[in-house]
Amino acid sequence: MVGFLEKYLEKNAKIRELPIYEKPNEEAVKHILNMNIPAKGRDPLVVGEELINDVFEHAMLGQHPRYYSFVFSAISPYSLAGSILTDIYNINAGGWELAPVVAALEERLVKWMGECAGYSGDNVGGVFMSGGYMANMSALVAARDSRLTPDEFPKARFYFSDQTHSSIAKGLRIIGFGESQMIKIPTDDEFKIRTDLLEEAILADIKAGKKPVAVVGNLGTTNAGCIDPLDKIGHIAKKYDLWFHIDGAYGGSILLSPIYRNLAKGIELSDSFSWDTHKWLMQTYSCSTLIVKDKIYLLNSFTEHPEYLADVNTGNHLSGWDLGPEMSGPNRAIKLWYTLQATGTDLLAEMIEYSFYNANLVKKELEKRPNWKIISKPCCGTVNFRYEPKGLSPEKIDKLTDNISKKNNRKRVCVYCNDRA
Template sequence: MSPEEFRRHAHNFVDWMADYMESVEQYPVRAQTAPGDIAATIPDAPPEEGEGMERIFADFKSDVIPGITHWQHPRFFAYFPANSSPPSVLAEMLTATLGAQCMLWQTSPAATEMETKVLDWLRQMTGLPEGLTGVIQDSASGAILCALLTAREKATGWQANEKGLGTQPTLTVYTSNQTHSATEKNVKIIGLGRENLRLIDVDENFSMRPDLLEAQIEADIAAGCIPACVVASIGATGVGAVDPLRAIGEICERHKIFLHVDAAWAGTAWLLPEQRWMLDGIEYADSLVFNPHKWMLTNFDCSAHFVKDPDALIRTLSILPEFLKSREQGQIIDYRDWSVPLGRRFRALKLWMVIRSYGADGLRKIVRHHIELAAELEAWIAAEPDFEIVAPRSLALINFRYRPEGMPESEDLDRLNGTLLQRINDDGRIYLTQNKVRGRAAIRFSIGQTNTERRHVAEGWDVVKEIARDLHR
């Protein structure tokens, strides 16, 4: 493809992209295809000869778009948001054009130095303490993996990487029973074994109970285990649970246990001074993570991982073969030592563009607006006699269920809510996700898409009521 052909096609693509952003709410939120529908449009064998971009793009629109769930739809209320914004999309276009592999300072100095600066901007914007150093990971799951690996090495006196876990006592990891499944998965990945993950029970607000945490730690020490890490949650996936960092941190300090804080979704709320109560005790954290790619208008993937002791992270992950050596070592940061993959994209560029385009105040206004919308929705749900809120609202996340008057707590009620959720998502006007709260079926309503307005939330709630009452007639 010549530069002129590229220019012509790129203009067509950008026109389509702008139209998509303008009209995305005309699509059904969740893809309405059946398994195999999209695969059936793709030939079984690759083409022998190249095809024209006009035809390829036409197939994209006719064959691919019907199979897309529209995460940027303003009535996307499922999971947590994976936000985008025009400045972030423009940055991704530049990143793709540059095609830089930013594993070393030398392979793209701008990428490394911008990442260092922009992560410190983020630290300041969210009220995190000085002394934390940031790095961009691909996801909160990747950051948890790095934290657990570092904790494993510290707990074994840096011997697990050298001699393997077979030479060490049993290491244990602690988190609440509300935490994201990434912690359990990563405990398996690093070789500690799922049986050595301790799920600590929670209180009436779904927060980890420090008394039970300490009791379990002491029991494990008495049994000859080495407690290696506690993973505390700020805004856990199910109900948005917030663990008490100060009490947990004091326990970790007493027992010399690595503390990681997973705030993948809720950390963006720290932009708001009134939400920084969640940070009480953050000074005890050895590392923490939150995702600008969730609620800060920055395209996936962009996960902000902050560490108190970068040298410990580097010591855990660094390997220096001959081909990665450079004359600048000792003077610069090579971020390939800060994460599991060697290869790194220029992810700082989109965060830099988003922060500069919206400013800290503009981002604060959007996040605050989402929380206000959720508070209004909470009041609407509470006012309906045949619906109930099943967990305290957490920022912009609500868990509720349909409970027709006189219907007792039962498996039939769970099935009714499961059917309701399926009907809502099959309808296509909104998209919600399921949950279980204290063992009973619930429906999550998460507000946070970049362009969601009050009317979208009101329309979404009307859809829920309409389908629920049709279902139970």
């Protein structure tokens, strides 16, 4: 194991000389698809070597210095250390009684994440889970159960902008709602939800006898890092008694920055938010958290009392399996705890601010050059742009953009700055 780790570190030291991503040839894929599962075990060292050379070598290098952290970032060595420890101890994170101190650590982190958003009081709660899809879907389950009786399901309506991540629509579909119940609100020229149209849509639905249930706001969209006017959405949600969920899978990490935190103003009005620290806070996969202002809603939706757990007594403490859809699994809070304790929030905030700085720098540099168009203003670590030389059709420009991006990823040095340092 130590040998494998050394190999990884050796490779990582030379990462600047590697392309960020080289699509594996079909042979590499075919090779794995044709491999047998042996009846008798093979030399474990050879198997490990094969995995390194034939499998891991062919993946995109998210920790590459020129990857520029689009939505997900390089990993913290402390997260890696926490991950390895978590795997070695292999603690089942599902129940309090299985590892009370580990569960307490998770509870403490969830509370702290809530405090970062301005949630306060004993009722704040939540649960770590595999990813933003699961966290957003679980929030929608809580929203549904808080506002509807089963016979009202067909009348339910959910609101979110046309820039919202597909996890919301998919989550709604999984929990039983159809396309016609998902009201996609247009966005303005900064890709932020039009709150005037949101309120109009809610009013029209009420008039038509429908039941508005929840509105989802974006704290960092996938396309452009945009942040919806969360305070305005919060007031509308309160006015019409809607559950207000915020998808902070990407942008939740700005809560750590004293400079940019104000962009999330209004998050304190929400009922729940998701925060994927495996995106912008350098955690290994997977590390997502759903945080709710009042955990009673998660308990109402997710608690079961099976026979085989009848003798489990956790006193006042809650188990992860009562707060979300998952049971057995790795404890995902430990690596985040390790990172936060070893790095401190000041340095992590600087890292977040540096991403904003980089996105702004790209914009400034492009503005000096002819034919580069800024598509979306920099926000979070994202700025959308493209090269639009005069006289090319939109289709040709699409193709050119695709080629520039692919070429940049394959390059062993940065095309613009000749960066080998």
